[in-house]
Amino acid sequence: MNARTTIRTIRQRLQRGAAGDTGMTLIEVLVAMMVFAIIAMAVAYSLTLTLVMTRDSRAREVAANLAAQQIDVVRSLQNVFSVNNGSTTQTVDGITYTVTQTTDWVSNTGTVATCGSTGSLLQNKLVNVSVKWSGMDVATPAVQANTLLAPSGPLNDQSSGTILVRVSGSTNISQPSIAVAAGPDSSVPGNTATAVNPAPTATDSDGCSYILKVVPGSYKITIGTSGDGMINEKQQTTPSKTVPIAAGNSVLQSFTYDKAGSITSTFASNSGTSGILFPSNMYASFVSTGGDPYSAPVTVASKKATTSLFPFPSGYQVFAGTYVAGTPGTAPTCLSVDPGAWTTPNASGHVGARGNFSATKPGGPAGTASVPMGVFTVKAPTTGRFLTAISATAGATVGDPGCATPMAYTFTTKTTGADMNLALPYGSWTLYWATTSTTTPPLSQTIAVSTLNLPSGSALTGTTVFTLDARAP
Structure with a gap:
């Protein structure tokens, strides 16, 4: 074999070896795809998190505005008794916001209760506004806003008393629009109570009715009207209770009353x-x-x-x-x-x-x-x-x-x-x-x-x- 033939043979072998290295193996392809997927997932997660945080931040901003708006509404009301528990919904840019308002009376002793409490006088009304929205994360807290309302005039005085009436149903849910009547209890000897004027209003959305500045004595409180389909836990359709009230004091009288x-x-x-x-x-x-x-x-x-x-x-x-x-x-x-x-x-x-x-x-x-x-x-x-x-x-x-x-x-x-x-x-x-x-x-x-x-x-x-x-x- 001469030198020329030898060189040609070597060149042919080298060319065959180079041809075998021109592509990628299956393992190399899989590794490359996995690296790409990890990078793509990280980028997608980052983008998604950014979008969610942006959406949540915007929704929270809208919720804060709605809460502040509701606080401004209750502050503008002249009658503090018209501010009660309630819930409304509002849709902004495709997101539904639920605005929930809860109220409680704060007494002169610092007691907080829905309709007030026995032995303490109504002083201010605490209003809490909570806003949630559709799609919010379960771990995300609701937006909160609070205010304290003061009545336009005194609700109590030292020479008269206050009767607070609360009506709730069989599962302790407040019962609104229940008629309330009050007057002197004729069965009490020497009773000093007088006719109630103005007449008590029906219970509000919190199940409360307020009888303010009554002359001290014993009053018969009756709720409901005949034929309204309601009944109390003692199977009475128009239940009554006698409430003694002293000057400068208040008494909360609770009733359980529901559809029969x-x-x-x-x-x-x-x-x-x-x-x-x-x-x-x-x-x-x-x-x-x-x-x-x-x-x-x-x-x-x-x-x-x-x-x-x-x-x-x-x-x-x-x-x-x-x-x-x-x-x-x-x-x-x-x-x-x-x-x-x-x-x-x-x-x-x-x-x-x-x-x-x-x-x-x-x-x-x-x-x-x-x-x-x-x-x-x-x-x-x-x-x-x-x-x-x-x-x-x-x-x-x-x-x-x-x-x-x-x-x-x-x-x-x-x-x-x-x-x-x-x-x-x-x-x-x-x-x-x-x-x-x-x-x-x-x-x-x-x-x-x-x-x-x-x-x-x-x-x-x-x-x-x-x-x-x-x-x-």
């Missing part, structure tokens, strides 16, 4: 017997976890009756009979009607239990309750008579928890000689007959238990007393 709810109860729900007769003076009892037990008359038609009630969030347990006598708030006087009071096990080892809670909603659809009762048959009674059941005392071993205030239930359907199916609340009873519809028939006109077909588990005490047992299997 209702429960439709199905009575004798445990019986499939047809043609059941219910007492014409039937009562039902309603027990909640938030208020006092309540017994009310019910008119049962096709086994159902609907009762208007205060809408406690927990609802009510319902059972037939008069659990409490008199006004709401009194202690139970007839435990027999309460299935949960039958705590002594019967021969089968069973005890009584109340039904489930039935929900009530303010002004909403009626809740439903199933109410078991004692259902029995009077076999072929003499025609032309009225039947009345009166609470009786059971034998010591029966397990009836007792009824301290006896009940008397009358059936106004006259007997025709055919069997009659009757329903009564749980407890012990004596059945009477009379030729007139009455709850106090002569005691000699009793009906023997031998003429009755009683439900399983019923107990007998003598020849006239029978017990309708709540301890069902």
Whole structure:
């Protein structure tokens, strides 16, 4: 091989090696793309953060202007009582701003309260304005502005008193536009109170009404109007309270008042017997976890009756009979009607239990309750008579928890000689007959238990007393 051939061979090999190094490997491409992506993400994040901060800064500036504008509005108002809680929305450049205003009275003792407080006099009104906007970061605080308003004239003096009224609903939400009436309580001996002039205004959006500069004495405060569909926690439609007021002092009187709810109860729900007769003076009892037990008359038609009630969030347990006598708030006087009071096990080892809670909603659809009762048959009674059941005392071993205030239930359907199916609340009873519809028939006109077909588990005490047992299997 000559030198020329050798040189050509070497050149060819070098050219082939150089040709193999003209491109990039796959790894080199991936590394380059990753470096580019990191740089691009950093740049994109920086741009996005800048845009967000710019948008947030501009939104905060607009919010600050809206807050200051609202503060100027409340400062311009002549009547400090017209400045109340509220919320409005406003859209600026496609962003929705929510302006929320909250107010509280600051008393001469430094106490801060929505309607004021007992024992302290109204002095200034604290107004807080808070502004939020759509799309704001959850960690971003709202824009706040505050001011203190002073009434144009004195609200109190040393020779008169101030009555503050606050009305809230079942969930403690303020109740606006509730009528408020006030006047001297005539039931208080030696009362020095005089007619209130001007008359109190309805509650504002904070649920407050203010009765200023009244002559010292005892005043009867009444809220609501008949037929407004409202009710308080004691099941009263136009509740009243007596407020004594001294010179130079103030008293806050709070009411709980809301749209009435209702429960439709199905009575004798445990019986499939047809043609059941219910007492014409039937009562039902309603027990909640938030208020006092309540017994009310019910008119049962096709086994159902609907009762208007205060809408406690927990609802009510319902059972037939008069659990409490008199006004709401009194202690139970007839435990027999309460299935949960039958705590002594019967021969089968069973005890009584109340039904489930039935929900009530303010002004909403009626809740439903199933109410078991004692259902029995009077076999072929003499025609032309009225039947009345009166609470009786059971034998010591029966397990009836007792009824301290006896009940008397009358059936106004006259007997025709055919069997009659009757329903009564749980407890012990004596059945009477009379030729007139009455709850106090002569005691000699009793009906023997031998003429009755009683439900399983019923107990007998003598020849006239029978017990309708709540301890069902």
